[in-house]
Amino acid sequence: MTARTQVVLDTLYTENGTMLIYANRTWEYLEDRDFDGIMNPFIHEFLTSLDTTQSFDLPWNHDMCYTSNRSIDLTKLKDTLWTCVVDADFMDYAIPHPGRVTSRYGWRKGRYHNGIDIALNTGDTVVSAFDGKVRYAVYNEGGFGNLVIVRHYNGLETFYAHLNKHLVVPNQEVKAGEPIGLGGNTGRSFGAHLHFETRFYDAPMDPEIIFDFENQTLRSENLFIHRGLFRPGATASENLAGITSSSSANVPRYHTVRSGDTLSKIARKHNTSINALCRLNGIKPTTTLQIGKRLRVS
Ligand SMILES: [Zn+2]
Numbered sequence: 001m002t003a004r005t006q007v008v009l010d011t012l013y014t015e016n017g018t019m020l021i022y023a024n025r026t027w028e029y030l031e032d033r034d035f036d037g038i039m040n041p042f043i044h045e046f047l048t049s050l051d052t053t054q055s056f057d058l059p060w061n062h063d064m065c066y067t068s069n070r071s072i073d074l075t076k077l078k079d080t081l082w083t084c085v086v087d088a089d090f091m092d093y094a095i096p097h098p099g100r101v102t103s104r105y106g107w108r109k110g111r112y113h114n115g116i117d118i119a120l121n122t123g124d125t126v127v128s129a130f131d132g133k134v135r136y137a138v139y140n141e142g143g144f145g146n147l148v149i150v151r152h153y154n155g156l157e158t159f160y161a162h163l164n165k166h167l168v169v170p171n172q173e174v175k176a177g178e179p180i181g182l183g184g185n186t187g188r189s190f191g192a193h194l195h196f197e198t199r200f201y202d203a204p205m206d207p208e209i210i211f212d213f214e215n216q217t218l219r220s221e222n223l224f225i226h227r228g229l230f231r232p233g234a235t236a237s238e239n240l241a242g243i244t245s246s247s248s249a250n251v252p253r254y255h256t257v258r259s260g261d262t263l264s265k266i267a268r269k270h271n272t273s274i275n276a277l278c279r280l281n282g283i284k285p286t287t288t289l290q291i292g293k294r295l296r297v298s
Pocket residue numbers: 103113115116117194195196
């Protein structure tokens with residue numbers, strides 16, 4: 001692994017691969033021809049051994065933001081995978097941008113928000129959360145706008161959306177804290193902000209499980225990957241940005257009952273009615289809701 005400290009002036013796509021032209025007039029090829037997309041073989045093999053019923057592919061794809069792991073359903077994972085988000089060899093992390101969290105992970109106006117939003121001004125620097133390799137850095141038509149995706153050694157991928165400008169190219173290795181783009185308002189975005197996602201094998205999980213954005217720290221070096229982190233139906237085929245329209249309309253959506261929830265509150269939150277909730281879940285308006293129970297909401 002080499003850290004690129006040079007300023008990249010230009011990128012040339014040649015028959016032999018992508019050439020990076022540096023400001024000091026040197027150049028090098030980006031591609032490692034033998035690279036299969038798996039950053040951490042140990043995590044990959046262990047995960048595969050936990051659940052042999054699913055095929056855990058990790059294509060190294062620069063054209064699609066999701067690597068089409070449609071067959072993988074992490075909500076079916078029976079065991080827990082214990083990973084270190086900052087590994088002994090790559091002992092670092094960074095908060096992508098030190099702004100206020102303006103929108104959290106989870107249901108938002110009847111749609112699932114697969115990441116968090118961080119306030120910034122257009123042109124503010126956005127940095128990579130961990131060491132890794134850039135998989136994707138183009139304008140995304142699905143709503144993300146200018147999007148950078150970095151694949152990391154801890155098994156995660158991080159998404160940085162609505163950027164004004166990319167500062168990296170696919171296959172480029174980055175360090176935690178290294179600038180990957182400038183913040184902006186591109187794609188389906190109303191006001192400059194960073195939409196930041198953390199994904200494991202394409203499935204989104206709450207970035208706040210990993211980071212404490214308020215205190216700008218890591219919550220824990222340990223990340224326990226288990227089915228509870230994931231949401232049924234959060235597959236690669238969905239519109240996962242949570243910011244665009246109708247295409248996810250047929251995907252069942254769920255709500256986990258929390259303390260203080262009532263049917264009317266849940267109905268309001270998910271733009272539905274008490275009757276519809278009762279029909280979908282085979283319950284009555286008078287049924288007592290159990291905390292932790294999952295209700296289908298659409
Ligand atoms: Zn967002």
